[in-house]
Amino acid sequence: MTDQQKRPRRTLGAPPLWQRLTGGALAIAVLAIAALLTWNAIHETQDDIAERCLPALRERPAGDTSRPDECDGLTEENYTLLNLSVAIDESGVDDDLIGRDQVEVAWPVLP
Numbered sequence: 001m002t003d004q005q006k007r008p009r010r011t012l013g014a015p016p017l018w019q020r021l022t023g024g025a026l027a028i029a030v031l032a033i034a035a036l037l038t039w040n041a042i043h044e045t046q047d048d049i050a051e052r053c054l055p056a057l058r059e060r061p062a063g064d065t066s067r068p069d070e071c072d073g074l075t076e077e078n079y080t081l082l083n084l085s086v087a088i089d090e091s092g093v094d095d096d097l098i099g100r101d102q103v104e105v106a107w108p109v110l111p
Contacts, residue, residue: 044073046074046075046078049070049071049072049073049074050074050078050082052070052071053068053070053071053074053079053082054082054086055070056068056069056070056071057071057082057083057086058086058090067079
């Protein structure tokens with residue numbers, strides 16, 4: 001009897017269970033990664049919206065309190081903080097209250 005006669009022939013059929021499970025898990029992982037990458041590509045973050053909103057707030061006429069269209073999608077808290085930051089920058093309050101020497105005393109510059 002030869003070696004070929006001793007070995008059983010493999011018949012065509014379904015692959016073993018471990019191959020079916022591994023293939024399915026791999027397919028699910030690939031789809032999940034693709035979905036995550038797509039979501040990140042189309043989703044606009046609060047930082048992106050704030051970068052677009054800031055110039056619109058600075059170019060707004062004095063006394064105008066309406067919310068610019070560029071700020072749509074920004075949370076109310078973030079819009080308020082950004083609006084407050086622009087108002088402080090334009091008023092010059094931070095320059096009057098804190099002199100350059102006081103800033104260096106509070107945060108010394110390391111050599």
